Amino acid sequence: MAVVGWPDNTFMRQTQQCVLCGNERCANELTIGLRDAQGQQSFACDDHFRSPRQYILGWADFTINQQTVSEQLAQISLSRKTTDE
Amino acid sequence: MSKYYTELRIPRKDKSLSWDIAHHLYVQQFSGPAIVVTDKPAALVPSVSKQWRKIIGQAQLECSRTLDPARTSELTNERIHAEQLRFTARIPSAADADVFFVTIDQLLQASITYHTLYIVGELEGNSLDRLANNIQEQGIVVIYHPV
Numbered sequence: 001m002a003v004v005g006w007p008d009n010t011f012m013r014q015t016q017q018c019v020l021c022g023n024e025r026c027a028n029e030l031t032i033g034l035r036d037a038q039g040q041q042s043f044a045c046d047d048h049f050r051s052p053r054q055y056i057l058g059w060a061d062f063t064i065n066q067q068t069v070s071e072q073l074a075q076i077s078l079s080r081k082t083t084d085e
Numbered sequence: 086m087s088k089y090y091t092e093l094r095i096p097r098k099d100k101s102l103s104w105d106i107a108h109h110l111y112v113q114q115f116s117g118p119a120i121v122v123t124d125k126p127a128a129l130v131p132s133v134s135k136q137w138r139k140i141i142g143q144a145q146l147e148c149s150r151t152l153d154p155a156r157t158s159e160l161t162n163e164r165i166h167a168e169q170l171r172f173t174a175r176i177p178s179a180a181d182a183d184v185f186f187v188t189i190d191q192l193l194q195a196s197i198t199y200h201t202l203y204i205v206g207e208l209e210g211n212s213l214d215r216l217a218n219n220i221q222e223q224g225i226v227v228i229y230h231p232v
Binding site for chain 2: 001002003004005006007008010030031032033034035041049050052053055056057059060061063064
């Protein structure tokens with residue numbers, strides 16, 4: 001319900017976007033989520049705990065989206081490699 | 086030097102500590118081993134396990150409700166993984182279980198690395214950095230405020 005600390009080598013903005021609903025939230029309204037496709041830590045509104053249904057579906061959708069992003073990043077990396085060669 | 090994220094939590098008034106731990110853990114279940122530090126490990130295992138089974142049931146229900154094949158696949162994947170997660174109240178050792186419930190002293194004896202550390206109750210002079218010594222880079226420490 002409040003993110004109060006983060007790794008020294010990590011920059012934390014005063015507000016973070018909830019990856020489940022897109023709203024900007026202060027650190028004291030956030031819970032720590034999953035890492036995204038680029039390895040960045042994600043956050044979500046702590047309020048989403050109130051609805052286990054939305055919570056489960058929200059994180060499932062986040063994972064699906066990140067898998068798509070990950071595949072796209074891999075394709076871009078591959079096409080760059082091919083172009084370089 | 087901190088290498089982990091820290092989150093403070095207070096369980097909602099209408100929900101138990103076990104409910105909150107289980108729901109937080111559900112999202113982190115793929116991240117790696119988790120440790121729950123508590124004065125009464127043996128007492129907390131059954132209550133978190135019970136809440137864990139309820140979340141699995143909820144995931145199964147959502148899976149049966151959805152017509153989206155990607156969602157069905159992801160929810161099935163999560164449910165299967167969640168069903169296989171092993172909870173134990175023993176000193177953590179590699180490949181022994183996935184979620185360990187231990188006292189502070191037991192945690193200090195352990196040598197495995199873990200991704201998520203839940204701390205229930207007072208730290209009583211033990212510094213957080215000492216307790217989280219074996220946490221993975223970019224790991225998560227969740228501290229439950231005594232109510």
